[in-house]
Amino acid sequence: MKILRGDLHHFEGTQFFQETLFDIGINTLGNPETPVQVGLSVHKQGEDFLLTGEVKTDLTLVCDRCLGAAPYSIEGSFSSWLVSEPRPDLKPGESEVLLFPPHQPAMDLSELIAGAIYIELPQKKLCREDCRGLCPSCGADLNMQSCGCKTDEMDERWSALLAIKEQLKE
Numbered sequence: 254m255k256i257l258r259g260d261l262h263h264f265e266g267t268q269f270f271q272e273t274l275f276d277i278g279i280n281t282l283g284n285p286e287t288p289v290q291v292g293l294s295v296h297k298q299g300e301d302f303l304l305t306g307e308v309k310t311d312l313t314l315v316c317d318r319c320l321g322a323a324p325y326s327i328e329g330s331f332s333s334w335l336v337s338e339p340r341p342d343l344k345p346g347e348s349e350v351l352l353f354p355p356h357q358p359a360m361d362l363s364e365l366i367a368g369a370i371y372i373e374l375p376q377k378k379l380c381r382e383d384c385r386g387l388c389p390s391c392g393a394d395l396n397m398q399s400c401g402c403k404t405d406e407m408d409e410r411w412s413a414l415l416a417i418k419e420q421l422k423e
């Protein structure tokens with residue numbers, strides 16, 4: 254998602270943009286056509302701009318346990334200065350500081366927006382909090398059925414495999 258310098262100069266209030274994951278360079282969080290809503294505000298200071306934005310998207314991720322669909326509503330935000338020349342008075346912290354030289358006609362905001370989404374992603378992606386996952390032995394989806402596999406059988410098989418592995422080493 255690019256924004257023109259001229260548009261930044263004439264920016265008023267908060268403007269909303271309809272993008273997709275593809276538009277902001279994300280191709281690892283489900284369908285690239287997934288809509289992403291961006292609300293952007295611009296504060297001008299001479300030739301520099303302070304951009305603040307809200308980002309919303311409804312992702313369909315893959316459950317870490319059962320590999321089923323794990324829906325997540327993400328709401329993130331970003332804040333970044335676009336500066337025409339280095340500004341030592343602006344310490345990176347609250348807001349990022351990006352160089353936007355006067356001859357550059359447009360700024361690509363994709364990384365800023367994508368970053369605001371990535372930071373909101375859960376550590377563990379689950380279809381639901383108590384997902385039972387797949388049986389490690391037969392692969393059955395334990396949310397749908399119980400398969401009757403016994404865990405101790407599993408342990409025996411593993412120890413048999415380990416024994417073979419040990420033999421191979423010798």
Ligand SMILES: [Zn+2]
Pocket residue numbers: 316317318319320321379380381384385386
């Ligand atoms: Zn699951």
Ligand SMILES: [Zn+2]
Pocket residue numbers: 388389390391392393400401402
């Ligand atoms: Zn099983």
